[in-house]
Amino acid sequence: MTPEQLGSELRALRSLSAETELFRTMLIDGRVTKRFAQGHARYLRETAAEHGKKLTRARAAPGLEGELAHARDVATTLGHVLDILSAQIQ
Amino acid sequence: MKKVLQLTLGIMTALGGFVDLGQIVFTMQAGALFGYRLMWSIGLGAVAIIVYMEMCGRVAAVAQEPVFAIVPRRLGKRLGLLTLVASNLLNLLTCAAELGAIAIVIHLFTGLNERFALVAGSLILGVIVWVLKFQWIERTFGLSGLLMIVFGVAAWQLHPDWGAAASGLLPTVPAGKTALYAYFAVGIFSALLMEYEVHFYSSGAIEEGWTAKDLPENTIVSMSGILLGSLLTCALLILGAIVFLPRAIFPDLLSTTALPAALPFGLTALRLALLGILACVASAAVETALSGGYNICQFYGLKWDKNLPPREVPEFTKSWVGTLVLALMLALIGIKPLTLVNFSIIFGMVIMPLTYYPILKAAGDPALMGEHASGKVQQVLGWIFFGVIVVAAVVAIPLMVITHSGQP
Numbered sequence: 229m230t231p232e233q234l235g236s237e238l239r240a241l242r243s244l245s246a247e248t249e250l251f252r253t254m255l256i257d258g259r260v261t262k263r264f265a266q267g268h269a270r271y272l273r274e275t276a277a278e279h280g281k282k283l284t285r286a287r288a289a290p291g292l293e294g295e296l297a298h299a300r301d302v303a304t305t306l307g308h309v310l311d312i313l314s315a316q317i318q
Numbered sequence: 319m320k321k322v323l324q325l326t327l328g329i330m331t332a333l334g335g336f337v338d339l340g341q342i343v344f345t346m347q348a349g350a351l352f353g354y355r356l357m358w359s360i361g362l363g364a365v366a367i368i369v370y371m372e373m374c375g376r377v378a379a380v381a382q383e384p385v386f387a388i389v390p391r392r393l394g395k396r397l398g399l400l401t402l403v404a405s406n407l408l409n410l411l412t413c414a415a416e417l418g419a420i421a422i423v424i425h426l427f428t429g430l431n432e433r434f435a436l437v438a439g440s441l442i443l444g445v446i447v448w449v450l451k452f453q454w455i456e457r458t459f460g461l462s463g464l465l466m467i468v469f470g471v472a473a474w475q476l477h478p479d480w481g482a483a484a485s486g487l488l489p490t491v492p493a494g495k496t497a498l499y500a501y502f503a504v505g506i507f508s509a510l511l512m513e514y515e516v517h518f519y520s521s522g523a524i525e526e527g528w529t530a531k532d533l534p535e536n537t538i539v540s541m542s543g544i545l546l547g548s549l550l551t552c553a554l555l556i557l558g559a560i561v562f563l564p565r566a567i568f569p570d571l572l573s574t575t576a577l578p579a580a581l582p583f584g585l586t587a588l589r590l591a592l593l594g595i596l597a598c599v600a601s602a603a604v605e606t607a608l609s610g611g612y613n614i615c616q617f618y619g620l621k622w623d624k625n626l627p628p629r630e631v632p633e634f635t636k637s638w639v640g641t642l643v644l645a646l647m648l649a650l651i652g653i654k655p656l657t658l659v660n661f662s663i664i665f666g667m668v669i670m671p672l673t674y675y676p677i678l679k680a681a682g683d684p685a686l687m688g689e690h691a692s693g694k695v696q697q698v699l700g701w702i703f704f705g706v707i708v709v710a711a712v713v714a715i716p717l718m719v720i721t722h723s724g725q726p
Contacts, residue, residue, distance in 0.1 A: 251577070267573060
């Protein structure tokens with residue numbers, strides 16, 4: 229994985245994380261229906277899992293091992309957060 | 319009342335034509351990345367499509383010739399055939415993407431399994447198009463698409479910076495992001511001018527029996543529909559700029575695009591937004607499926623008329639039903655609707671000159687149009703926009719490759 233690709237993955241994960249936070253706030257405020265929340269949470273979870281898979285398969289360019297490991301951690305944590313959120317919506 | 323209802327052709331063409339899956343997500347992404355800076359591309363595309371939609375409506379009303387009757391005569395049989403194949407391939411891809419989007423919205427609304435929703439939604443859509451006459455199709459989808467106004471109201475309610483929005487009408491390239499900015503500018507422009515809009519609009523004008531007497535209506539219908547569609551597109555860009563840009567969110571899911579409507583108003587607005595999106599993507603699926611049938615029949619001189627019973631127009635019926643069925647099969651493979659539509663927007667841009675050149679030539683031809691041939695201003699505008707279309711067509715694929723299909 230080149231520095232640009234890794235940067236793009238990290239930006240995507242940050243975006244997904246920010247979106248999860250916005251969605252969680254709207255959920256607490258009662259601004260989304262239960263069915264929408266269930267569906268949207270599933271789509272977010274699938275997207276996080278896709279990034280996670282991509283990062284797991286990736287090989288870091290020399291010197292980027294730490295960054296790649298960090299990105300994998302972010303993807304795993306985000307996946308857990310979304311699993312918990314989905315369980316709460318059920 | 320009849321005159322008012324005539325507007326629904328323009329509204330359906332515009333809402334299904336460019337406020338579809340691609341435009342909804344693409345425009346919000348553009349707002350999320352560049353704020354108001356791409357407002358100009360909506361303005362440019364809107365004026366371009368008004369100019370060309372008026373031209374193809376005028377040709378249909380005066381010469382009784384829809385787009386694909388003109389194409390082989392202006393481009394020659396071989397290039398005309400290539401245009402037909404490319405256009406119908408584009409219709410197929412877009413239709414598949416819109417069917418996929420219908421399934422997503424039904425799933426979000428009802429919780430039904432997505433694959434079941436895909437098959438059931440496509441079947442219901444097919445039955446609606448089979449049963450209804452053309453005027454009722456355009457009225458049903460045109461009027462239900464008006465629910466998208468909820469996005470306009472939400473954008474207004476979130477208090478945009480109107481000064482910044484107005485300054486977005488002039489292009490300003492952000493430092494270090496030139497290629498990505500150009501990609502989104504081309505994408506928005508392309509989505510506004512998708513070929514099937516003019517195929518559908520010109521065929522619709524003939525379905526409605528327009529003649530030279532209806533030319534004032536043609537101008538009003540094309541302008542009002544596009545104006546409404548482009549205002550809604552601006553609202554989507556504004557929502558992307560207000561809701562997603564400050565939070566560094568890049569909206570990459572159709573469900574994400576419904577959230578900004580719920581932010582100021584809550585549940586009712588969310589439901590209206592989902593229904594509005596459903597109407598627009600269904601409208602686009604209908605337009606692309608019918609355009610598939612119109613294009614083939616017009617190209618080969620076969621009888622076509624949505625107002626006739628299906629057995630009287632067998633080739634036309636088989637063509638549009640075939641487009642819908644093939645699109646359903648493509649959607650069932652499981653390719654993401656947004657991946658399909660992203661590709662169709664760029665592919666649509668590449669083949670766009672082949673659709674708009676014949677319209678420009680036919681509308682300006684005194685031998686065909688008599689006193690209704692394009693005037694000097696219309697011709698100059700037409701050629702200017704054709705130049706922009708050619709430039710955008712040339713750079714579309716390189717930009718897609720450089721930016722990895724618009725990934726920030």
